[in-house]
Amino acid sequence: MDTTEVLEGSEAVALAVQACCPQVISAYPISPQTHIVEALARMVANGDLNSQYVRVESEFSAASVVSGASAAGSRAYTASSSQGLLLMTEVLYASAGMRLPFVMTGVNRAISAPITIQVDHQDTISLRDAGLIQLYVESSQEAYDMHIAAFKIAEDPRIMLPVLVCMDGWILTHSYERVSCLSQEQVDRFLPPFQPENFLDVNDPKSWGSYAEEDVLMEFKYAVQKAMQYSKGRITEISSELATITGRDHGGLIEAYRTTDAEVILLAMGSVVGTIKETIDKLRSQGERVGLIKIRCYRPFPFEDILKNIKEAKVIAVLDANVSVGSEGAVGMDLKAKLCGRPGVPLVIDFIAGLGGREVNEDRIVEIVEKAQELGKSGLPLDESYWVGLNPEIVP
Amino acid sequence: MRISMGAVVPGGTSLEYKTGSWRDQQPVLNMELCKKCGMCESVCPDSAVHEKSEIYRIDYDYCKGCGLCAYECPANAIQMIPEEK
Amino acid sequence: MNAKKKGMEEDLFVSGHRACHGCGMALTVRHILKATGKDVIVVTPTGCLETFTSPYGYSPWRVPWIHHVFENGPSIASGVVAALKAQGRDHVRVLVIGGDGSTFDIGFGALSGMLERGDDVLYICVDNGAYMNTGGQRSGASPMYSSTTTDPAGMQSLGKLEKKKDLPAIIAAHGVSYVATASPAYLKDLEKKVTRAMGYHGPRYIQIDTPCPTVWGFPSDQTMEVGRLGVESGLLPLFEMEDEKITAVRKIKERLPVEKYLGAQKRFRHLFSSDEGRRAMEKIQAHADENIEKFGLLKRANNEKQNGPSQ
Numbered sequence: 114m115d116t117t118e119v120l121e122g123s124e125a126v127a128l129a130v131q132a133c134c135p136q137v138i139s140a141y142p143i144s145p146q147t148h149i150v151e152a153l154a155r156m157v158a159n160g161d162l163n164s165q166y167v168r169v170e171s172e173f174s175a176a177s178v179v180s181g182a183s184a185a186g187s188r189a190y191t192a193s194s195s196q197g198l199l200l201m202t203e204v205l206y207a208s209a210g211m212r213l214p215f216v217m218t219g220v221n222r223a224i225s226a227p228i229t230i231q232v233d234h235q236d237t238i239s240l241r242d243a244g245l246i247q248l249y250v251e252s253s254q255e256a257y258d259m260h261i262a263a264f265k266i267a268e269d270p271r272i273m274l275p276v277l278v279c280m281d282g283w284i285l286t287h288s289y290e291r292v293s294c295l296s297q298e299q300v301d302r303f304l305p306p307f308q309p310e311n312f313l314d315v316n317d318p319k320s321w322g323s324y325a326e327e328d329v330l331m332e333f334k335y336a337v338q339k340a341m342q343y344s345k346g347r348i349t350e351i352s353s354e355l356a357t358i359t360g361r362d363h364g365g366l367i368e369a370y371r372t373t374d375a376e377v378i379l380l381a382m383g384s385v386v387g388t389i390k391e392t393i394d395k396l397r398s399q400g401e402r403v404g405l406i407k408i409r410c411y412r413p414f415p416f417e418d419i420l421k422n423i424k425e426a427k428v429i430a431v432l433d434a435n436v437s438v439g440s441e442g443a444v445g446m447d448l449k450a451k452l453c454g455r456p457g458v459p460l461v462i463d464f465i466a467g468l469g470g471r472e473v474n475e476d477r478i479v480e481i482v483e484k485a486q487e488l489g490k491s492g493l494p495l496d497e498s499y500w501v502g503l504n505p506e507i508v509p
Numbered sequence: 510m511r512i513s514m515g516a517v518v519p520g521g522t523s524l525e526y527k528t529g530s531w532r533d534q535q536p537v538l539n540m541e542l543c544k545k546c547g548m549c550e551s552v553c554p555d556s557a558v559h560e561k562s563e564i565y566r567i568d569y570d571y572c573k574g575c576g577l578c579a580y581e582c583p584a585n586a587i588q589m590i591p592e593e594k
Numbered sequence: 595m596n597a598k599k600k601g602m603e604e605d606l607f608v609s610g611h612r613a614c615h616g617c618g619m620a621l622t623v624r625h626i627l628k629a630t631g632k633d634v635i636v637v638t639p640t641g642c643l644e645t646f647t648s649p650y651g652y653s654p655w656r657v658p659w660i661h662h663v664f665e666n667g668p669s670i671a672s673g674v675v676a677a678l679k680a681q682g683r684d685h686v687r688v689l690v691i692g693g694d695g696s697t698f699d700i701g702f703g704a705l706s707g708m709l710e711r712g713d714d715v716l717y718i719c720v721d722n723g724a725y726m727n728t729g730g731q732r733s734g735a736s737p738m739y740s741s742t743t744t745d746p747a748g749m750q751s752l753g754k755l756e757k758k759k760d761l762p763a764i765i766a767a768h769g770v771s772y773v774a775t776a777s778p779a780y781l782k783d784l785e786k787k788v789t790r791a792m793g794y795h796g797p798r799y800i801q802i803d804t805p806c807p808t809v810w811g812f813p814s815d816q817t818m819e820v821g822r823l824g825v826e827s828g829l830l831p832l833f834e835m836e837d838e839k840i841t842a843v844r845k846i847k848e849r850l851p852v853e854k855y856l857g858a859q860k861r862f863r864h865l866f867s868s869d870e871g872r873r874a875m876e877k878i879q880a881h882a883d884e885n886i887e888k889f890g891l892l893k894r895a896n897n898e899k900q901n902g903p904s905q
Contacts, residue, residue, distance in 0.1 A: 136680035137673060165676035170707030174669035177662065177704070181673025184660050185635070187680055189673070207663050212515030273514065311517050313635045313658035313674060315686055318520035320653035322644070322661030325516060329650055332512045516650055523610030523647070523654035531615070551781055552818060554620035556609045571609035575616035575807075576815030589815075 115359070117293040122253035122285040123148030125292045126192075126218055129260035131162050132300040135190040135216075137182035139167040139175045143197040144230045145282035146220040150192055172197035176204035176217075183213040184321055186312030188264065192218035194282055196225060198236045202243065209244025209274055209337060211321055214267035214309075216260065219247075219279040220286055221383065221434075223469040230282070231470025234383060237279045238435040238443045244337045246276040246344055247412040249382035253290040255363050256280045259409075261300060262348075262355050268307050272344045274337070279411075281384040283470075299358055341413040348410050366415035368407040369422040371397060375404030377485045378423055378459075380444065381432040382408040385466075385473045389432075392478040403482055408444065416451035426459045428489035430481050433498070434467040441465075441498045462488055466501040477502050528555060532574035532592045536567055542586035549578035549587060606632055611654040612646040616814030618804035618821065619643055619720045622778045623691060626718060629788035632657055634687050635674055639667035639701055641693035642727045642806075643720060665701045667692045668708035671715040687792065688714065694721040694735035698759050702734075709768040709797045716791050716798045719761070722806040730809040730861075734759040737829075738881070739874045740861045747864035752874050757881075765799045766838045772798040773835040778805075779821030783832065783844060790834070803830050811860020823855035828882035831889045843889045852879045 120128070126149045130138075138157075140150040156162035167178045172193050179189035193201060198219055208215070219237040223229050237247060246266060250256045256278065263276040280286060295303075311319060325333055349365035356362040370390055372378055379389055386407045396403050406422055408415065423429055433442020440446065445463030452458040464481050467473040481501060488495065538549070549565060550558040557572040558565060567578075579587040606627035613620035619642055627634070635658045638644045644661045647654050662670045667690045675688050697705060697719040708715060724742050725731040732742040736754045741747035745754045766773045771794045776784040784802065791798045805821050807814040824830040825844070829852055832844035853875060856862035865871035886892055 137676040139673065139676075163680075165680045167672055167676050168711065169669065169672070170703060170710070173666060174672070174704050174707055177666035177669035178673035178676065180662060180666075181637070181660070181670035182677040182680075183673075184670075185674045185677035185681075187677035189677075203663055204666060210515065211517075211662070311514065313660060315633050315635070315658060318632075318656050318658045320518045320520060320648060320655050320659040320661075321515065322638075322648060322659075323516040323518055323650040323653075324645055324648045325650045329512065333516055336512055336514075518648075518651055518653045520653050520656045520659070521608050523652040524608055526610040526612075526649075526652050528610055528612070551625075552621065554613060554617045554624070554817075555611070556605050556607065556624060568609065573615045575817075576813070577616055577621075577817060580815035581818055 115293050115295045115299065117291055119289050120253065120292045121148065121287060121289055122256060122280065123287065124152050125253045125257040126260055126280070127152035127156065128294050129257045130190050131156055132295065132297060133188065133261060133264045133304055135164055136187035137167065137179060137189040138164045138191070139169055139178035139189070140191050141169050141172045141175045141193070141197060143172070143194050145222060145286050146192045146194045146197070146218065148286060149218060149220070172200040173204060176201035176208070179215040179217070180204060180208045180213050183208070183215045184211070184313055186307070186309055188268070188307040189215040190217065191215065192220060194220040195222035195236045198240060199224065202240060205240060205245055205275060206243045210333065212273040214273045214275060216263045216267055216276050216278065218260070219277045220282045221279055222282040229469050232282045232284060233468045233470065234279070234434040237277060240277065241412055241443060244274060244341070245412065246274055246341070246348070246410070247279060248276065248410050249279045249408060250285070251384055251386040251407065253285055254292050254361065256285060257292050257294060258355060258359060258361060258363065261295070261304065262351050265304050265351050266344065266348055269347055270310065272340050272347060274340055274344070279383070284384045293359070295359065303355060303358055345413050345415065364407070364409055365418065366410040367418045367422070368409060370405040370407060372404035372406060372422045374402055374425055376402040376427045377430060377482055377489065378426045379403070379405045379430045379432060379481065380408065380419070380448065381405065382411060382444070383434065385432065385434070388473065388475065389478055392475045395475070396479070396482060401482065411444070414447045414451070416448070419448065423459055428485040429459050429461045430485040431461060431463050432466045432473070432481065433463055436465050436468065436498065445498065460489060460492055460494060462495055463498040464501050465498045471502050473501070527570045528573050529570045532572060534574045534576065534589045535569065535572065535592050536574070536576070536579050536587045537590055538565055538567060539586045539588070540564065542584050544584040544586070546583060548581050548583060552577045552581045606656045608654045608656060610652060612649060614808045614814070616807045616817045618778050618806060618817045619722065620646070621817065622720055622784065622802050622804050625778070625781050625785050626691065626788050627657065629785040630687070630689065630792055633685050634689050635660070637667050637671045637674065637688065637690045639692040639696035640664035641696055642722070643691060643693060645727050664696055666704050667696055667701055668704040668715065668717065672708050672711065672713045675713050675715060687716065690715060690717045691720060693726070694719060694723060695725040695733045698734035698761055706768065709765060709770055712796050714795050714797070716800070719799070719801045720804045721801055722804050724809065726806055726809055735761070739865060739878060741864055742861070752870060753864065762799065762801055762835065766835050769838070770797050770799060771836060774800045775830070775832050776800055776802045777821045777825050777830060777832060778802065779818045779825060780832065780844065787834065809861070812858055816858065820855070820858050823850060823858055826850045827852045827855045828886040828891055829855060829878070831885045831891055833889050840889060843891055845893050846886070846891045849892060852882050
């Protein structure tokens with residue numbers, strides 16, 4: 114039966130991965146991912162996990178090892194952060210195009226320069242075009258649950274794409290939480306063995322990695338897009354199926370929190386969601402009509418589910434812990450693109466909050482809500498994103 | 510042309526593309542001079558020489574006319590002649 | 595019809611690929627797979643071999659084959675090996691067949707990592723001394739004084755001034771069980787080396803000089819002849835190494851001056867038209883002489899010729 118313990122977030126992820134029995138694990142160390150891959154290495158060294166653990170000389174190779182393993186028909190796992198995720202980029206685009214389903218953890222960390230190990234979402238966001246499914250978790254418990262779901266999502270025969278489970282570095286990976294883990298029997302019943310139709314097989318030789326001319330390339334890209342669209346339904350179903358087993362329902366592609374009559378709705382993802390929920394409870398008790406949409410699945414972008422929950426609102430305040438320099442935050446841009454031209458949609462304001470570990474606490478969230486309310490009165494959009502919490506003494 | 514999952518392609522399908530159309534010149538094999546050493550079959554980069562019961566045949570569907578077989582034949586049994594279009 | 599069908603059934607690398615006329619690489623790959631047999635998975639990084647064997651819908655590979663990206667041939671192979679181990683598919687072996695651009699340059703780090711890990715992969719570099727797929731740009735494997743499109747011979751240049759990276763030595767220094775060089779000019783020797791390599795486990799490396807008529811600039815029927823000239827001049831020593839020691843060499847039958855090899859190719863033609871060019875050829879001859887000495891490439895009876903035409 115399942116057990117509940119106080120666990121470090123990284124340990125929780127390692128336990129989830131262990132329960133899914135990947136045949137191949139490969140990783141290159143980078144803070145703050147290290148505790149996850151170290152925990153897995155200990156499991157292998159103690160005979161508690163029967164995986165081939167390939168210690169590589171770079172993240173490029175880590176992503177490549179799991180890609181090769183996946184093509185050869187093995188379930189595979191890797192993890193990285195920040196600079197390491199960027200280094201993997203080329204490999205990830207190729208693996209998505211080749212429909213190689215492995216699972217990886219993106220332990221969120223800001224990107225150099227300046228170099229930092231503090232958290233923001235720029236790293237995983239910068240991979241958003243690659244064709245990976247991206248899930249963002251709020252807590253270590255959700256991280257545990259979603260890693261297990263991730264393998265089932267990735268390996269669905271009509272999806273067959275890598276899945277990136279994103280969790281905030283340090284805040285989740287290095288803090289301690291009560292986490293309930295499933296039994297091996299429960300996981301085995303939920304997650305069947307990986308049996309792809311195509312794999313590198315000497316009895317049925319096939320070739321991977323074709324060269325495609327202009328007469329077919331667009332159709333291949335369209336096929337990946339279609340798989341992503343299809344995955345929306347499956348991710349919701351699989352989340353629900355897992356919720357039945359665990360008794361914990363984190364939601365589907367999104368979680369709508371107190372949005373029913375909200376005038377201002379915040380849109381966010383990652384661990385900041387926990388703080389936002391508490392702040393909303395406080396504001397609600399003061400009579401403010403605020404709510405939150407937590408994005409659990411960022412790619413594919415769940416705009417249908419978001420749209421269903423924002424009908425009554427005047428303003429959507431998007432919290433972006435990332436910025437596309439020269440334009441706005443990614444999530445804000447994704448939402449605005451979907452709402453543009455639809456009648457009767459709320460105003461969307463993009464807030465850049467939490468870059469490089471800048472704390473997004475209750476005060477800052479209140480500031481965001483108040484700014485959103487103020488702008489809601491005029492109904493006019495801002496020309497630029499609103500950067501939250503810049504230090505006036507040093508801001509250029 | 511159908512789109513396969515991940516652009517995966519069954520092996521050996523290149524046989525559907527006849528590279529013989531690339532030729533400017535073609536090899537002609539004189540079996541009377543042939544010493545049946547198998548050199549031509551061995552040196553063809555396009556696997557376009559086949560042997561059965563010690564008879565060697567050029568597969569003109571795929572032969573690109575590179576001339577390696579003619580050059581390497583120790584018996585001078587292969588001549589390159591211009592390709593008739 | 596029957597003969598064709600039978601031959602094609604046995605062939606693991608079939609007709610219809612898009613290699614240039616007389617491609618040394620295509621010839622080489624046919625014989626590599628003759629030696630390995632069908633129970634292999636081949637990884638090919640981006641390059642000529644990948645491009646001419648993978649237009650969508652047309653694959654000549656009758657073994658499972660994967661091309662991923664340019665720099666990760668070795669690490670894709672490591673992943674395949676790990677998967678095979680986990681699945682208990684013991685009889686299936688893994689090969690990387692990749693060009694010099696990937697092996698010497700952009701994939702070098704991944705190669706070193708794979709060697710250091712001791713992964714059971716036979717890495718075969720089909721080396722034509724440049725980034726041929728993209729038109730012949732200079733690589734770390736381009737021979738000294740060759741003209742390439744990014745380091746061309748000109749009024750103020752003799753082409754590449756740097757020596758070819760000595761990759762077999764670098765790889766041997768990783769403590770690899772088997773390192774060899776081979777040439778499609780000597781097909782039986784090539785197959786023998788592949789067969790011997792397949793008898794070992796752990797990482798193994800074979801570097802095969804694959805002449806390229808299109809860019810080296812010689813008629814397409816001379817592929818093996820040019821390869822022969824390179825070997826018989828001493829510039830391309832054919833040897834085997836085990837545990838960092840040279841254990842076998844292919845002796846030169848009749849030693850040729852490097853001029854014969856260089857003169858047969860457009861990419862060296864510029865050396866024949868100036869004094870600097872001729873001095874450069876003397877340097878190349880000296881390298882050939884060094885190789886002959888170092889690898890003992892001449893038979894005992896030819897001892898008096900050992901010091902070469904430069905004396």
